[in-house]
Amino acid sequence: MAFLFILPTWPVDVWTAAMKKVAPDIDVRVWPDRMGEVNDIEYCAAWLPPPGVVKSLPNLKVIMSLGAGVDAILKDPTLPDDVPIVRVNDPDLTGRMTEYIVLHVLMHHRQQRRLDENQRKKIWDSFPTHAAKDLSVGIMGMGVMGADSAIKLRDIGFRVAGWSRTRKEIPGVESFAGDTEFDAFLARTDVLVSLLPATSDTDGIINRATIRKLSRKGPFGAPIVINAGRGRQQVAEDILAALDAGELHAATLDVFVPEPLPPDSPLWSHPKVTLTPHCAADSDPETICAYVANNIRRHQRGETLDNLVDRLRGY
Ligand code: NDP
């Protein structure tokens, strides 16, 4: 049995070293130039795999995503139908995302960018502040990441709601479900957070019409958007136009189309945009290799695999 890394954009030597450390018994191969005999390869782990590579592995038993999202794996039209796909659900990755969401909600809530600007200009401006209970945060996508962020934000004191396909029961977090409850969810939301997966249903969901349905009753008089889901979910031109029209107060964006974001994108320099380079929750090599190795061993023992992707749902 051999295991293959397909990592065209990540430092593959860091990942092979991590795998050797946590699972020295596993025969690790690397796409494209250290594949060895392809018939030996029964497991692979990928991030942004080029189309056709997975199909070229005749004895593959499981495909593992090295992140929580699987959109880049599913978009390969040649992907074999019968090979299960497992994604990452790990407390380390979830905790990193929660840090990012809490950081950016608090940054907007405490008006930190305004304070930074004032410090640079040496202005002692003690403008009015407000309490967490005055801000309604709405999280689209209440899966592993969304639920954890919701709980931590609730514990700080924000009014938190979540929107998902199916209803959730989280104490102190209001649940909205499905398309029929989307508008009501937006209407109560001052800070819209996206932790949705990229699917045909969520493409372009952060558009001008969505922004216009958000609450304007919050302390800033206009809503805030935070997208750490996927770039496909945002219509960048709509976000920019809404910021310029005062329909949006501010935006934090971690994900884009394309990535890396080209230098000529107006998002880079917009004064109301905080932009990060798809680093909201990075996959830690040793932690995620341990997760992958555990899955391989479970599969070899004939045990069921957790966190299987439902290809029809797309996540
Ligand atoms: P999960 O699969 O656990 O959760 C997805 C959530 O989205 C579920 O609550 C699901 O609803 C909901 N959802 C999906 N489609 C719809 C829809 N059409 N309408 C309403 N709700 C919908 O994923 P994770 O929480 O683990 O991760 C979420 C996403 O975060 C990833 O797919 C990835 O794109 C992104 N991510 C980004 C990172 C970054 O660094 N920027 C790092 C890690 C993840 P239901 O529960 O009812 O099924």
Ligand code: OXD
């Ligand atoms: C992920 C990501 O999906 O890092 O894990 O985007």
